[in-house]
Amino acid sequence: MRIQVTRSGGILGAERRSVLDTEGRPDAPHIHALAREALGSCARTPDFGVPDGFHYAISVDDRSPGHCSDPKLTDSQKSLIALVMAQGQ
Template identity: 70%
Template sequence: MRIQVTRSGGVLADEYRAVLDTQGRPDAPHVHALAREAVGACTRTPTFGIPAGYHYAITLDDRATGHCADPQLTASQRNLIALVLSQGG
C-alpha cells in the first residue's frame, strides 16, 4: 500500500508531503488497518480546525483522499500521520 500524507497550514502556511510504501514492511498488516481506520474517519472535502493549525490530506494507493485537521484528529489519524511524516520519503 502506498500512503501519502500532505500537511498544510500552520503559522507559516507551509506544505509538506511524505509517502510511505508498506511493501516488504513486517508491520504492513498493522499499518494497513491503521490507514483504513484513519481514512474512514476523514471527511471527503477539506476541513479546517483552528486558525494556524495543520490540515491533512491522506491518500491510499492514489485513490480517494480523506481530509482532517488539528485538533479534531482521531488517535488513528494522529498515529498514521506521525508514522508517514517520520518514516515516509
C-alpha cells in the same frame, strides 16, 4: 500499499508531503489496518479546523484523499500521520 500524507496550514502555511510504501514491511498489516481506521474518520472534502492549525490530506494508492485537521484528529489519524511523516520519503 502506498500512503501519502500532505500537511498544510500552520503559522507559516508551508506544505509538507511524505509517502510511505508498506511493501515488504513486516508491520504492513498493522499499518494497513491503521490506514483503514484513520481514513474511515476522515472527511471527503477539506476540513479547516482552527486558525494556524494543520490540515491533512491522506490518500492510499492514489485514491481520492480523506481530509482532517487539528485539533480534531482521532488517535488513529495522529498515529498514521506521525508514522508516515517520520518514516516516509
